[in-house]
């Protein structure tokens with residue numbers, strides 16, 4: 001239950017969603033704006049349905065400045081929190097995914113990060129909702145480069161708080177869950193890396209019971 005939004009708003013929101021299994025798209029079944037996103041209004045303000053879903057799920061009141069809620073599934077009317085992640089606006093386009101694709105290979109074509117990028121990367125890395133792969137895609141560099149910049153292995157001189165390496169945050173419960181998912185045979189190792197924002201080396205240690213053993 002959200003402490004930020006009233007239960008009537010929250011109930012009204014979910015009544016307009018076709019809720020399916022946790023990994024499927026949850027489509028918005030009410031009004032859709034000309035931009036193709038589901039529309040919701042709360043406290044007399046219009047907001048994208050996917051944005052409201054993100055706020056609810058993360059218990060935050062506003063989308064942080066300069067960030068936008070993007071879809072992993074490329075389905076604009078989907079409001080499944082699992083399919084939503086925060087991305088950056090790199091230009092004036094309203095479409096994160098589109099921008100995300102064009103950013104790859106253009107501005108960041110040669111994998112050159114700037115100090116501003118590193119500040120942004122560290123902010124995103126802290127937010128565990130965003131997979132390392134997603135961050136890597138936005139900046140057009142490898143996951144290792146992201147991880148090293150975020151944890152202060154590189155870019156030590158950049159004045160922004162460095163992050164703890166993510167694998168410390170895995171924990172036994174999540175490791176057990178990851179192994180269970182892997183053993184169903186429905187997920188490839190790489191997909192699990194993407195879902196949980198882990199490096200493949202860490203993932204194989206988890207799957208092979210080398211770390212976080214029961």
Ligand SMILES: [Zn+2]
Nearest residue numbers: 025073078083
């Ligand atoms: Zn979806």
